Amino acid sequence: MWTYIHEKECNIDINKLWDLYSKVENWKLWDKEIEAISLEGEFTAGTKGVMTMEGQEPMNFTLTVVEEKKCFIDETVIEPLNVTIVVGHFIEQKTNDRFFIRHSVIIKGENADMVAEQIGESFTVDIPNSMVELIKLSRKG
Numbered sequence: 001m002w003t004y005i006h007e008k009e010c011n012i013d014i015n016k017l018w019d020l021y022s023k024v025e026n027w028k029l030w031d032k033e034i035e036a037i038s039l040e041g042e043f044t045a046g047t048k049g050v051m052t053m054e055g056q057e058p059m060n061f062t063l064t065v066v067e068e069k070k071c072f073i074d075e076t077v078i079e080p081l082n083v084t085i086v087v088g089h090f091i092e093q094k095t096n097d098r099f100f101i102r103h104s105v106i107i108k109g110e111n112a113d114m115v116a117e118q119i120g121e122s123f124t125v126d127i128p129n130s131m132v133e134l135i136k137l138s139r140k141g
Helices: 014-022 024-030 112-124 127-138
Strands: 002-011 036-039 049-051 059-067 071-078 081-091 098-109
Touching: 002 014, 002 112, 002 127, 014 024, 014 081, 014 127, 024 036, 024 049, 081 112, 098 112, 098 127
Parallel strands: none
Antiparallel strands: 002 098, 036 049, 049 059, 059 071, 071 081, 081 098
16 A cells, blocks of 8 residues: 655635545646546535546546545546556644544555556656645635
8 A cells, every 4th residue: 555645734715625625526627637527416525526636537526525524535546457546635623723634645555566666756746836826726815
């Protein structure tokens, strides 16, 4: 198993942040690597979607956990490689408007180490920039 975590403490409007998370059409506003994204239903656990990252083939994903204004996790199974990529987005409230945001990527499965060596860095390199954008868009005011 391979794990990447990026986290930041910030002042934000939780409603703005959750709107950016829960409406996938907004993901392109804070993650510039996304070319296209869609969900086959509501933003709830079990809903499937398709995401195309810049220069990549479309990837199917499933929302496995959704807790409003707390977290969501999506998983992409890559069967030919025997791996699952788990992407987590977590929000922890510190004070009224101070929050701790954490994004994580876990690559697990039979070939996790090999796949992580090949794509881990390229898959996660833009997460810090995406988080900066997400925070800017979520500020109060």
